[in-house]
Amino acid sequence: xxxxxxxxxxxxxxxxxxxxxxxxxxxxxxxxxxxxxxxxxxxxxxxxxxxxxxxxxxxxxxxxxxxxxxxxxxxxxxxxxxxxxxxxxxxxxxxxxxxxxxxxxxxxxxxxxxxxxxxxxxxxxxxxxxxxxxxxxxxxxxxxxxxxxxxxxxxxxxxxxxxxxxxxxxxxxxxxxxxxxxxxxxxxxxxxxxxxxxxxxxxxxxxxxxxxxxxxxxxxxxxxxxxxxxxxxxxxxxxxxxxxxxxxxxxxxxxxxxxxx
Amino acid sequence: xxxxxxxxxxxxxxxxxxxxxxxxxxxxxxxxxxxxxxxxxxxxxxxxxxxxxxxxxxxxxxxxxxxxxxxxxxxxxxxxxxxxxxxxxxxxxxxxxxxxxxxxxxxxxxxxxxxxxxxxxxxxxxxxxxxxxxxxxxxxxxxxxxxxxxxxxxxxxxxxxxxxxxxxxxxxxxxxxxxxxxxxxxxxxxxxxxxxxxxxxxxxxxxxxxxxxxxxxxxxxxxxxxxxxxxxxxxxxxxxxxxxxxxxxxxxxxxxxxxxxxxxxxxxxxxxxxxxxxxxxxxxxxxxxxxxxxxxxxxxxxxxxxxxxxxxxxxxxxxxxxxxxxxxxxxxxxxxxxxxxxxxxxxxxxxxxxxxxxxxxxxxxxxxxxxxxxxxxxxxxxxxxxxxxxxxxxxxxxxxxxxxxxxxxxxxxxxxxxxxxxxxxxxxxxxxxxxxxxxxxxxxxxxxx
Numbered sequence: 047x048x049x050x051x052x053x054x055x056x057x058x059x060x061x062x063x064x065x066x067x068x069x070x071x072x073x074x075x076x077x078x079x080x081x082x083x084x085x086x087x088x089x090x091x092x093x094x095x096x097x098x099x100x101x102x103x104x105x106x107x108x109x110x111x112x113x114x115x116x117x118x119x120x121x122x123x124x125x126x127x128x129x130x131x132x133x134x135x136x137x138x139x140x141x142x143x144x145x146x147x148x149x150x151x152x153x154x155x156x157x158x159x160x161x162x163x164x165x166x167x168x169x170x171x172x173x174x175x176x177x178x179x180x181x182x183x184x185x186x187x188x189x190x191x192x193x194x195x196x197x198x199x200x201x202x203x204x205x206x207x208x209x210x211x212x213x214x215x216x217x218x219x220x221x222x223x224x225x226x227x228x229x230x231x232x233x234x235x236x237x238x239x240x241x242x243x244x245x246x247x248x249x250x251x252x253x254x255x256x257x258x259x260x261x262x263x264x265x266x267x268x269x270x271x272x273x274x275x276x277x278x279x280x281x282x283x284x285x286x287x288x289x290x291x292x293x294x295x296x297x298x299x300x301x302x303x304x305x306x307x
Numbered sequence: 308x309x310x311x312x313x314x315x316x317x318x319x320x321x322x323x324x325x326x327x328x329x330x331x332x333x334x335x336x337x338x339x340x341x342x343x344x345x346x347x348x349x350x351x352x353x354x355x356x357x358x359x360x361x362x363x364x365x366x367x368x369x370x371x372x373x374x375x376x377x378x379x380x381x382x383x384x385x386x387x388x389x390x391x392x393x394x395x396x397x398x399x400x401x402x403x404x405x406x407x408x409x410x411x412x413x414x415x416x417x418x419x420x421x422x423x424x425x426x427x428x429x430x431x432x433x434x435x436x437x438x439x440x441x442x443x444x445x446x447x448x449x450x451x452x453x454x455x456x457x458x459x460x461x462x463x464x465x466x467x468x469x470x471x472x473x474x475x476x477x478x479x480x481x482x483x484x485x486x487x488x489x490x491x492x493x494x495x496x497x498x499x500x501x502x503x504x505x506x507x508x509x510x511x512x513x514x515x516x517x518x519x520x521x522x523x524x525x526x527x528x529x530x531x532x533x534x535x536x537x538x539x540x541x542x543x544x545x546x547x548x549x550x551x552x553x554x555x556x557x558x559x560x561x562x563x564x565x566x567x568x569x570x571x572x573x574x575x576x577x578x579x580x581x582x583x584x585x586x587x588x589x590x591x592x593x594x595x596x597x598x599x600x601x602x603x604x605x606x607x608x609x610x611x612x613x614x615x616x617x618x619x620x621x622x623x624x625x626x627x628x629x630x631x632x633x634x635x636x637x638x639x640x641x642x643x644x645x646x647x648x649x650x651x652x653x654x655x656x657x658x659x660x661x662x663x664x665x666x667x668x669x670x671x672x673x674x675x676x677x678x679x680x681x682x683x684x685x686x687x688x689x690x691x692x693x694x695x696x697x698x699x700x701x702x703x704x705x706x707x708x709x710x711x712x713x714x715x716x717x718x719x720x721x722x723x724x725x726x727x728x729x730x731x732x733x734x735x736x737x738x739x740x741x742x743x744x745x746x747x748x749x750x751x752x753x754x755x756x
Contacts, residue, residue: 111740129744166748168714171741173724173734 047104050092051298052085052124053133054112057153057180058265059085060292061092063103064299071096072292081115082122089122107302109133109294111154128301130294131159131169137297138261139164141287146257149276149284150294151247151266153180158251164300168254178246180266182215186239189222190232197236198271204237218242240271248279260284263293314612314754317538317582324568328548331565333422335555336379340419340431342369348504351433351452354554354624355441355663357468359516359656360493362558363508364500371433373448375554377406380413381599381728383424389416391729404444405698405728407451414455432456435503436465437496442669442701464503468492473670474661478630481658489657490650497649510649516558517652518645521627521659523557526566528626528638533573534616535686538582540573543593543615544605545583553625586754588612589746592682593692594709595620595702596727601735607742611751616686619678620702623664634681665702672705676712683718690719690749692742698726721745 048070053060054077063071073092077084093099100121108116108124109132116122130150138148139161148159156178160167172178187194208230210221218239225235243266260282266272267290277284287293322328342349347367352358354372361368380387390412395401397415399408413419419427436453440446446467456463469492472485501508527550534541541549549569556562575581586609593615598604605615622628627639639662646652667675682688691713696703710720723741726732 129740129747131744132747135748166744168719169744169748171737171744173737 047303048098048102049299049302050089050103050106051133051137051295051300051302052089052106052108052110052113052116052122053130053292053295053298054081054085054108054110054115055152055265055294056111056155058291059088059110059112060295061085061088062292062295062299063092063096063098064296064303069292069296069299071098072289072295074291077112081112082119085112085116086122105302105305107133107298109298125302128298130155131157131166131171133294133297133301134159134263135161135166135297136164136300137293137295138263138287140296140300141263141293142259142261142285144259145261145285147251147254147260149247149251149260149262150264151179151243151262151272152264155179156247156250158247158254160254160257170250170254172246172250178243178250180264180269182218182243183239183266183269183272185215185219186222186235189219190226190235192232192236197239198269200233201236201240201271202274204231204233206234206237207241208234208238210238210242236271237275240269241275244272244275244279248276251280256280256282258282262286263290265291267291314586314588316585317580317587319582319585322541322545322569322572324565324572325548327565327568328552329422331552331561332548332555336371336421339369339371340421340427342367342431348435348506349431349433350435350437351449352437353439353441353445353448355445355470356437356439357493357656357660358437358556359513359520359558359652360496361437361500362516363497363510363513364504364506365509366512370437370556371431372555373410374406375551376413377409377728378596378599379422380409380420381405381730383420384600384730386418386420386424386426387412387600387728387730391731401729401731402697404448404700405726407444407448409728410448411451411455414452414459417459432459432461433463435500436463436467437500438465439468439470441470441666444701464499466496466499468496470666472661474666474674481661485661486654486657490653493653493657494649510652513649514646514652515560517656519560519563520558520656521641523553523559523562523566524625524627524659525638525641526563526570527553528622528628529570530566530573531617531622531626532636532638533570533577536577537590537687538580538584538587539590539614539616540576540581540583541616542583542605542609543617543621544602546617546621547597547602550621550625557625584609584612584614586612587614589614589690589749589751590686590688591615591690591692592679592686592688593618593620593694594679594706595694595696596699597694598725598730598733599727600730601725601733604735604738604742607739608746610753611746612754613746613751615692616688617682619664619667619675619682622682623667623678626664627659627662628664629662630678630681634677635685636681668702668704672708673712675705676709679709679713680716680718683713683716688718690721690745693720693722694727695722695724696727697724697732698728719745719749
């Protein structure tokens with residue numbers, strides 16, 4: 047059976063088409079105000095890439111914070127919606143079968159999931175503030191007047207430790223402005239930002255415990271500046287699978303392929 | 308998951324004694340408000356206090372217990388918000404006990420709220436304060452009340468009993484030195500009550516109140532024990548409206564009578580297989596006070612067939628239990644003979660109260676974890692929802708340790724952040740999203756919208 051996973055995230059919608067245990071197509075695009083419209087565009091792009099039509103897809107499962115927008119809504123007609131935590135576990139297990147701990151850092155939310163055989167054993171989700179998520183890096187990039195894609199490489203040029211104490215995304219921006227006025231280099235500030243987000247995420251992950259193999263997924267996994275401080279904080283190596291931002295969508299597609307799970 | 312699933316439904320019906328419970332609570336708040344009109348006395352103190360002791364001053368002595376009043380304020384979010392604003396404007400930080408802030412806010416606003424949400428002008432000041440110092444906030448709470456009342460022109464005498472003796476070691480008999488420490492304070496307290504009220508103390512009324520309290524708190528434990536049945540005859544959201552009688556008037560005959568009625572009705576529900584939640588298929592317990600302004604979270608749980616059958620808090624704040632050598636709990640049997648003298652009454656109520664399971668929170672995390680594990684086993688519980696309650700330091704202390712203890716025992720745990728009395732600390736949508744993920748990870752699917 048060919049299945050599809052649709053991950054309607056806070057910032058991007060991602061679709062994975064899955065056939066015989068393999069990904070045959072993937073697509074993503076920014077989510078606009080009309081969530082369903084955005085999801086449909088991505089879904090159709092993935093179908094086109096795979097050379098398939100909706101009738102070829104046996105089952106569709108949705109995940110992500112906008113998942114309910116696509117359930118039973120044509121033309122996607124997702125049969126089921128699952129939470130991001132469940133999708134993360136299934137997707138990470140498909141991508142890295144030895145996974146025990148998943149760290150998913152997306153645009154608005156960070157999650158830690160303990161996994162056993164693709165099933166959730168325990169999980170934790172960041173509360174209240176985006177200071178432990180991708181939006182934090184974006185906001186700080188604006189303050190530094192650099193593109194968000196430059197933030198990771200910039201941070202890797204610094205070896206200095208500059209503490210950033212703010213637990214709030216908005217207050218952290220003020221702190222960055224203070225650092226700029228103190229003539230701290232952009233490289234050092236970029237590293238401080240990545241150290242801070244790694245600190246937030248690691249303290250959250252430690253609540254469920256770290257067990258190898260540790261897999262980092264979500265959009266933030268694409269940022270090369272994020273993995274090193276996170277590995278340092280957690281005292282372990284971290285695996286970033288290929289296409290880490292699609293792992294939740296992959297999980298949804300895997301779940302769709304196993305409806306009797 | 309959003310696809311619907313059909314499951315077997317148990318028969319269900321409303322509680323027949325529900326209106327009786329509502330009226331008891333309503334009358335309690337109104338009696339306190341109008342005590343002076345009837346020539347009576349008003350006193351204030353905590354739900355944990357030895358409320359049977361002031362009962363010896365006469366049958367026209369009415370109290371308002373602070374925590375339930377704080378919870379009532381919390382339930383009416385608009386009024387709670389005004390209380391928080393008033394308290395913060397007066398210089399108190401929002402990190403303090405939320406019940407305490409709701410209570411102070413009510414005094415600062417000079418408004419009193421009734422159980423139906425009616426806000427009455429003029430906060431009714433107590434004639435005296437009778438408190439116990441169970442946690443870091445309890446004694447200070449009423450010191451501030453005294454201070455606030457003084458600023459309003461009323462001198463309110465205060466007596467606080469230190470109860471820092473802990474639970475009897477290893478669930479064994481009460482140690483005499485601990486008992487004597489509290490009995491001595493209560494005995495002195497009776498002299499103090501006579502002095503500040505100018506009334507003669509009646510030992511027969513004390514004996515009656517102590518006897519009522521022992522019966523009421525044992526009966527509530529009986530009610531909770533009946534919830535071991537599958538399906539559960541009561542759900543915790545409903546139990547909140549029932550256990551509260553014990554927090555208001557555990558020493559009163561009305562409380563005993565109500566709990567007898569409730570026990571009999573619950574027994575009948577068990578016998579007839581009447582469920583609180585018709586689609587029960589997953590049993591949880593919670594911990595500490597819930598976020599009172601968001602009790603709808605329990606209704607959301609029911610959409611997954613999950614029912615909360617209680618908690619150490621609901622069972623053990625009022626219920627009195629006996630821990631058996633095999634690790635099981637039974638309702639604590641009332642002593643064979645009612646007390647006949649002041650000394651007997653004070654000894655009896657102190658020895659009885661030392662077995663209050665909720666005292667465990669304040670002393671040893673391992674003790675509380677052990678109690679929770681017993682409940683999980685005995686009440687056939689599938690998972691524990693832990694409220695990291697930012698509004699109550701006392702009952703939240705060690706809660707992360709309890710989580711580890713439960714996880715190590717193989718019990719799934721869902722922790723969530725919130726506040727019993729300050730809605731600003733509770734993210735309903737976020738909590739619901741995480742709870743959904745937790746239920747899904749337990750293999751549950753949504754049964755209905």
